[in-house]
Amino acid sequence: MTYPVDMSVKPEVSAHFDEATNTISYIVRDPASVHCAIIDSVMDIDYAAGRITYDHADALITEIEGKGLKLDWIIETHVHADHLSAAPYIQQRLGGKIGVGEKIMVVQETFGKIFNEGTEFQRDGSQFDALFRDGDTYNVGEMTCFAIYTPGHTPACMVHVMGDAAFAGDTLFMPDGGSARADFPGGDAGQLFDSIQKVLSLPDEMRLFMCHDYGPNGRAIQWETTVAAQKADNIHVGGGKTREDFIKFRTERDAQLAVPKLIIPSLQVNMRAGELPRDKDGNLMLKVPVNGI
Numbered sequence: 001m002t003y004p005v006d007m008s009v010k011p012e013v014s015a016h017f018d019e020a021t022n023t024i025s026y027i028v029r030d031p032a033s034v035h036c037a038i039i040d041s042v043m044d045i046d047y048a049a050g051r052i053t054y055d056h057a058d059a060l061i062t063e064i065e066g067k068g069l070k071l072d073w074i075i076e077t078h079v080h081a082d083h084l085s086a087a088p089y090i091q092q093r094l095g096g097k098i099g100v101g102e103k104i105m106v107v108q109e110t111f112g113k114i115f116n117e118g119t120e121f122q123r124d125g126s127q128f129d130a131l132f133r134d135g136d137t138y139n140v141g142e143m144t145c146f147a148i149y150t151p152g153h154t155p156a157c158m159v160h161v162m163g164d165a166a167f168a169g170d171t172l173f174m175p176d177g178g179s180a181r182a183d184f185p186g187g188d189a190g191q192l193f194d195s196i197q198k199v200l201s202l203p204d205e206m207r208l209f210m211c212h213d214y215g216p217n218g219r220a221i222q223w224e225t226t227v228a229a230q231k232a233d234n235i236h237v238g239g240g241k242t243r244e245d246f247i248k249f250r251t252e253r254d255a256q257l258a259v260p261k262l263i264i265p266s267l268q269v270n271m272r273a274g275e276l277p278r279d280k281d282g283n284l285m286l287k288v289p290v291n292g293i
């Protein structure tokens with residue numbers, strides 16, 4: 001697959017860090033117009049209390065309104081297991097299309113079963129406005145953007161490239177953070193390695209924006225790096241590490257990781273494009289499958 005890379009287009013990227021989930025949401029502005037996209041928004045949840053709020057999403061909305069921007073796209077790099085998407089809330093306020101990888105159908109099938117969703121839960125991705133395949137292009141104003149299919153962390157992961165900026169989702173963390181886990185249902189360490197190679201084959205100067213950062217070894221939170229820096233220094237895949245090395249390391253490491261705190265509500269909401277599920281009477285309601293995950 002040859003991707004339509006255009007390093008001469010340099011979008012303005014505004015990062016919003018969510019302290020509760022260590023997620024970074026982005027507003028990406030077409031340099032030639034007032035059009036923009038949001039990558040990976042966050043809805044706030046106090047899971048213990050079953051309470052949803054929108055402070056993080058409101059900050060994105062306030063910035064877009066304050067700058068007089070027009071929102072074309074609300075992109076999910078994948079079905080996140082550690083935070084809830086605020087895509088429908090943002091769409092209601094600002095418009096824009098919600099897009100995700102076409103393999104969302106695989107994720108919906110897997111978790112539709114685990115959460116014992118009825119037939120009213122569609123598993124065809126129809127909750128989203130657009131489903132991307134490898135190499136699909138779309139526009140943010142005059143800027144042509146494209147999606148790269150990058151499975152491994154989940155079956156529906158995609159990296160989105162806008163001009164000289166790529167949004168890595170959970171393929172990579174900052175060089176000193178390495179890579180994301182590959183042990184969720186449908187995850188695969190070998191696939192993740194191959195997907196990371198796709199990202200690393202982008203131009204060296206490509207700006208790379210992470211979806212998460214946990215400030216390893218006490219350093220301050222960071223989210224921006226480059227393809228060149230990842231190739232040289234990434235602790236899991238940089239410096240010529242082999243696929244076999246990676247699979248062995250990733251598998252051993254994943255076996256020791258705790259389940260993400262918000263995986264139960266995140267999956268139920270994110271597989272519905274950010275909508276909360278409802279019970280048979282129409283009340284917003286989340287489930288907990290016992291020993292299901």
Ligand SMILES: [Fe+2]
Binds near residue numbers: 078079081082180
């Ligand atoms: Fe993730």
